[in-house]
Amino acid sequence: KAGVTQTPRYLIKTRGQQVTLSCSPISGHRSVSWYQQTPGQGLQFLFEYFSETQRNKGNFPGRFSGRQFSNSRSEMNVSTLELGDSALYLCASSPGQGHSTDTQYFGPGTRLTVL
Amino acid sequence: AQSVAQPEDQVNVAEGNPLTVKCTYSVSGNPYLFWYVQYPNRGLQFLLKYITGDNLVKGSYGFEAEFNKSQTSFHLKKPSALVSDSALYFCAVTPGGSYIPTFGRGTSLIVHP
Numbered sequence: 127k128a129g130v131t132q133t134p135r136y137l138i139k140t141r142g143q144q145v146t147l148s149c150s151p152i153s154g155h156r157s158v159s160w161y162q163q164t165p166g167q168g169l170q171f172l173f174e175y176f177s178e179t180q181r182n183k184g185n186f187p188g189r190f191s192g193r194q195f196s197n198s199r200s201e202m203n204v205s206t207l208e209l210g211d212s213a214l215y216l217c218a219s220s221p222g223q224g225h226s227t228d229t230q231y232f233g234p235g236t237r238l239t240v241l
Numbered sequence: 242a243q244s245v246a247q248p249e250d251q252v253n254v255a256e257g258n259p260l261t262v263k264c265t266y267s268v269s270g271n272p273y274l275f276w277y278v279q280y281p282n283r284g285l286q287f288l289l290k291y292i293t294g295d296n297l298v299k300g301s302y303g304f305e306a307e308f309n310k311s312q313t314s315f316h317l318k319k320p321s322a323l324v325s326d327s328a329l330y331f332c333a334v335t336p337g338g339s340y341i342p343t344f345g346r347g348t349s350l351i352v353h354p
Contacts, residue, residue: 157340168344229275230277230342232284232285233284234284235283235284
């Protein structure tokens with residue numbers, strides 16, 4: 127099976143712009159989670175989608191949003207970009223219906239740089 | 242709320258020597274524990290997980306981890322380190338009833354030739 131894919135891999139934006147990142151999970155996986163990774167804060171959970179519904183949300187401002195399509199592909203959007211949004215954004219999919227024992231399978235990430 | 246601590250930002254070990262990357266956790270209820278590895282410019286890759294049963298869990302690439310409930314620890318180990326093991330290692334915990342893991346800050350493992 128193909129792994130989790132994320133597009134684009136690299137992105138440069140300026141403050142105030144908005145950006146959309148895309149994630150295609152492993153075939154058959156219905157849960158998709160998004161994380162922000164920075165050197166200072168480590169890995170922080172953004173949100174999780176299952177069957178087109180947001181089930182969990184981390185502690186991020188409303189500028190961060192996402193959605194999931196019927197084919198389980200997911201997008202996240204960041205509006206009004208700030209310098210502090212520069213990070214590696216990771217998408218992960220998991221095969222289960224949502225259980226504590228589920229393994230997460232990560233994509234390679236999208237490196238966002240905000241100038 | 243659950244938390245994970247990886248007390249060492251960096252671990253240095255010589256090739257061929259045993260390695261240990263430490264992880265302690267705090268969670269209410271049964272913990273489900275994971276180790277992931279991240280190579281430069283890559284996403285995280287799953288190494289192993291503890292669900293229940295034997296406290297010694299074996300995973301990918303010769304890694305293993307020991308669950309110690311009394312010390313609330315889940316240290317990652319390998320008997321003989323390889324230069325190619327050099328990477329960033331993350332410990333994660335998911336408490337029972339949740340399916341969103343909490344990750345540690347990560348430990349950079351450097352294996353010297």
